Amino acid sequence: MMIHVSREGQQFGPYTQEDAQAYLAEGSLLATDLGWTDGSAEWVPLSQLVGGEVGAPPAVPGTGCPKCGAGLETDQVICL
Numbered sequence: 001m002m003i004h005v006s007r008e009g010q011q012f013g014p015y016t017q018e019d020a021q022a023y024l025a026e027g028s029l030l031a032t033d034l035g036w037t038d039g040s041a042e043w044v045p046l047s048q049l050v051g052g053e054v055g056a057p058p059a060v061p062g063t064g065c066p067k068c069g070a071g072l073e074t075d076q077v078i079c080l
Contacts, residue, residue: 002038032047
């Protein structure tokens with residue numbers, strides 16, 4: 001299945017389903033981008049077309065103590 005993608009009036013692709021999933025995972029394509037395949041009646045959000053986990057936000061970079069390197073959770077408070 002080849003997937004054509006549309007975002008803000010621009011079209012991209014076609015991509016294989018595997019490539020579309022990989023681009024969604026890395027953020028190059030968005031779950032809200034529209035996708036179309038041969039024989040489809042209309043464009044639909046990629047999240048409906050590709051399936052799987054899509055559009056997950058990237059992980060927040062870790063924070064650590066600049067002196068000892070100990071990791072800190074985002075809800076921890078430290079006093080210097």
